Amino acid sequence: MALLTGGCLCGAVAYRLEHLPGDVADICFCRECRKASGAAGLPWVQVPPARFAVTKGAARGFAFSKAAMRWFCGDCGTPLYMTDPEGRSVGVTLGSLDEPEAIRPTTQGWVCERVSWQGLDAGLPAFEKSPPYDL
Numbered sequence: 694m695a696l697l698t699g700g701c702l703c704g705a706v707a708y709r710l711e712h713l714p715g716d717v718a719d720i721c722f723c724r725e726c727r728k729a730s731g732a733a734g735l736p737w738v739q740v741p742p743a744r745f746a747v748t749k750g751a752a753r754g755f756a757f758s759k760a761a762m763r764w765f766c767g768d769c770g771t772p773l774y775m776t777d778p779e780g781r782s783v784g785v786t787l788g789s790l791d792e793p794e795a796i797r798p799t800t801q802g803w804v805c806e807r808v809s810w811q812g813l814d815a816g817l818p819a820f821e822k823s824p825p826y827d828l
């Protein structure tokens with residue numbers, strides 16, 4: 694198990710997460726992630742809520758749909774993590790990790806909404822919609 698830390702660009706919000714080798718890490722190409730981040734693909738790792746905690750400040754939440762709440766820094770806007778109403782998992786953005794090399798994406802999802810100029814990683818499985826999660 695690896696104990697990782699992360700946070701937003703301005704430093705107001707920080708978190709820690711416990712990463713296990715089997716955690717699903719996906720690059721999401723869906724429209725919602727694209728709009729929320731301003732990037733063509735958004736990489737996430739999924740962990741059970743018990744392995745994630747905000748350690749500094751508080752993120753602001755925004756629910757575009759009933760399925761998920763997106764949490765970001767209210768000061769600088771960095772997308773940080775996502776939660777679901779059932780408390781199944783927390784998705785944490787890999788780009789907000791202090792050491793982003795610590796977790797490599799293992800799959801790609803929502804290829805059906807991908808912008809055509811955004812390449813796929815040929816070495817990773819790709820799913821038209823949500824990749825399967827084991828949580």
Ligand SMILES: [Zn+2]
Pocket residue numbers: 701702703704705706766767768769770771
């Ligand atoms: Zn911030």
Ligand SMILES: [Zn+2]
Pocket residue numbers: 721722723724725726727803
């Ligand atoms: Zn998405």
